[in-house]
Amino acid sequence: MPRARSRRDVSGRKSKVIIQIAAIAFFLLVWQLVTMTQLIGLPTPITTFEAFYSLLITPEPVLGRTLLEHARASITRVLDSALIAFALAIPLGIAIGWYTRFDYFASTLIEIFRPIPPLALIPLVYALFMTYGNTVLLAQLFIVALAVFLPTVVTIVEGVKSIDPIIIDAAKTLGARGNQLLQKVVFYASIPSIFAGIRIGLGIGWASIVAAELIGGSGTGLGYFIMTMYQVGGRMPELISGIIMIGIIGFLMNEGILWLQHRVIRWA
Amino acid sequence: MGINHDGLILKDVTKVFDDFTAIDKVSFTASEGEFVCIIGPSGCGKTTVLRLVAGLVAPSSGSLSINGTPISGPGSDRGMIFQEYALFPWRTVRDNVAFGLEIKGVSKKARDERVDRYLRLVGLSEFEARYPYELSGGMKQRVAIARVLANEPTVMLADEPFGALDVQTRRQMQEEFLNIWKSERKTILFVTHSVEEAIFLADKIVLLSAKARSVKRIMSVELPRPRERLDAEFSALHEAVLA
Numbered sequence: 409m410p411r412a413r414s415r416r417d418v419s420g421r422k423s424k425v426i427i428q429i430a431a432i433a434f435f436l437l438v439w440q441l442v443t444m445t446q447l448i449g450l451p452t453p454i455t456t457f458e459a460f461y462s463l464l465i466t467p468e469p470v471l472g473r474t475l476l477e478h479a480r481a482s483i484t485r486v487l488d489s490a491l492i493a494f495a496l497a498i499p500l501g502i503a504i505g506w507y508t509r510f511d512y513f514a515s516t517l518i519e520i521f522r523p524i525p526p527l528a529l530i531p532l533v534y535a536l537f538m539t540y541g542n543t544v545l546l547a548q549l550f551i552v553a554l555a556v557f558l559p560t561v562v563t564i565v566e567g568v569k570s571i572d573p574i575i576i577d578a579a580k581t582l583g584a585r586g587n588q589l590l591q592k593v594v595f596y597a598s599i600p601s602i603f604a605g606i607r608i609g610l611g612i613g614w615a616s617i618v619a620a621e622l623i624g625g626s627g628t629g630l631g632y633f634i635m636t637m638y639q640v641g642g643r644m645p646e647l648i649s650g651i652i653m654i655g656i657i658g659f660l661m662n663e664g665i666l667w668l669q670h671r672v673i674r675w676a
Numbered sequence: 677m678g679i680n681h682d683g684l685i686l687k688d689v690t691k692v693f694d695d696f697t698a699i700d701k702v703s704f705t706a707s708e709g710e711f712v713c714i715i716g717p718s719g720c721g722k723t724t725v726l727r728l729v730a731g732l733v734a735p736s737s738g739s740l741s742i743n744g745t746p747i748s749g750p751g752s753d754r755g756m757i758f759q760e761y762a763l764f765p766w767r768t769v770r771d772n773v774a775f776g777l778e779i780k781g782v783s784k785k786a787r788d789e790r791v792d793r794y795l796r797l798v799g800l801s802e803f804e805a806r807y808p809y810e811l812s813g814g815m816k817q818r819v820a821i822a823r824v825l826a827n828e829p830t831v832m833l834a835d836e837p838f839g840a841l842d843v844q845t846r847r848q849m850q851e852e853f854l855n856i857w858k859s860e861r862k863t864i865l866f867v868t869h870s871v872e873e874a875i876f877l878a879d880k881i882v883l884l885s886a887k888a889r890s891v892k893r894i895m896s897v898e899l900p901r902p903r904e905r906l907d908a909e910f911s912a913l914h915e916a917v918l919a
Contacts, residue, residue, distance in 0.1 A: 578762035578820075581730050582776040582827060583752035592779070596766040675766045675807040 451645045459645035460652060470640055479653050481628035486617040489552035490610055497560040498602055505568025506594055526555035527619050548620045555616040560609030567601020603669040614658050630654050683707040684831055684863060689738035691724050698724040700889040704882045711857055711864045713874035716884030722867040726833045729865060730756050752776055755824030756833040759840055761816040763808040769819050770804035776827035794822040814845040834866045850876055871917045876903050
């Protein structure tokens with residue numbers, strides 16, 4: 409039985425890669441066709457990728473940095489914020505999901521804050537951190553941490569609530585009580601939803617850091633790069649290169665978490 | 677109280693959920709080492725009786741006790757086997773069986789010895805490193821049985837444990853379960869909706885009625901073991917239970 413399963417997995421993975429390549433080829437083809445109609449001022453894929461490639465290794469003259477340097481600035485910010493957010497969201501999510509009274513309390517607050525787009529808080533947060541030397545960075549970290557925290561905690565709470573009650577009953581009849589139940593059963597049973605929460609949170613965090621960089625006097629970062637390329641006269645190949653970089657990094661982050669999840673969860 | 681404090685005693689046990697009466701004044705006993713089957717149609721409260729004895733739910737009225745001690749919550753002296761196996765998917769076979777001993781704080785060495793013993797008893801020693809998803813239904817239920825036995829409970833509760841298995845595996849598991857019971861001498865409370873299974877296994881059958889939500893009849897099964905399903909006496913008893 410396990411052997412048949414792994415064989416199917418291998419051929420499944422091969423066809424998955426082929427289909428993924430086909431999807432990208434399809435996108436590039438549509439892009440090329442749109443540029444050929446000349447209805448909008450879109451550069452061709454070739455022009456764009458030439459710019460993308462040279463931006464990877466040579467600094468862009470206006471800001472004096474390569475695209476990779478901007479990417480690293482954004483990634484560092486989002487990971488710093490995300491780590492803070494996860495450190496809070498994982499224990500809180502488990503506690504909220506497990507203790508009904510705490511759920512009533514915390515979920516009320518979470519559901520009030522959740523509909524507010526974190527980006528709507530940017531002006532407020534900038535104003536709040538005005539007196540600090542590094543206002544922009546602090547505000548960005550705060551907004552991204554909030555953007556990551558809320559969906560992550562909600563996903564974990566739902567995961568804990570959907571643990572099969574029979575597993576809990578089994579643990580109780582084997583003698584597990586209170587904290588033992590939490591540490592030896594609820595925590596492990598929540599690991600799949602913790603990964604789901606991390607994946608969703610990181611995706612949303614990545615989207616928000618780029619948006620947060622668009623606004624502030626950030627100096628570095630992919631969002632700031634895109635905005636600058638627009639402001640210096642709509643330099644399309646550079647601008648689109650920044651956007652492609654955002655997409656690639658977002659995709660790789662997601663794949664990275666999935667890879668880690670596969671390593672950790674060996675039991676399914 | 678009464679004179680006899682031995683074994684498991686249920687006296688006028690009633691359980692009401694909101695406004696729904698799951699069981700109404702159920703009384704029966706299981707003496708030490710006795711194999712008791714609870715049978716009855718779906719929805720007669722069989723599972724509720726087990727959950728009460730396990731201490732997973734509290735009775736609305738009436739009393740439950742083991743060797744004179746009232747049941748007031750779940751405890752490792754009453755192990756439970758579930759139809760859905762209820763294994764911990766993130767633990768290997770070995771670590772599933774070790775769970776209760778870990779909880780009790782038994783030393784690694786003593787734990788390993790006991791786990792080895794019960795893995796051998798259920799014939800799963802060579803599968804100890806597997807995860808539950810890699811096992812068949814029958815093997816999963818063996819793990820669940822070893823997991824309960826490792827805790828060395830006085831009472832084993834089984835909630836239709838073989839209900840999800842095919843007929844062949846089911847019969848094999850019944851035989852093995854009887855052998856384990858003979859060697860370990862636990863008191864067993866075994867819920868099933870199969871009259872045949874109950875007659876094959878039990879010393880005593882408690883028949884619950886769906887209408888009254890209470891004990892309809894208690895019958896002892898005097899047939900010598902190993903029992904043959906095709907025996908005339910077996911069939912006669914089968915008819916008697918259904919009557």
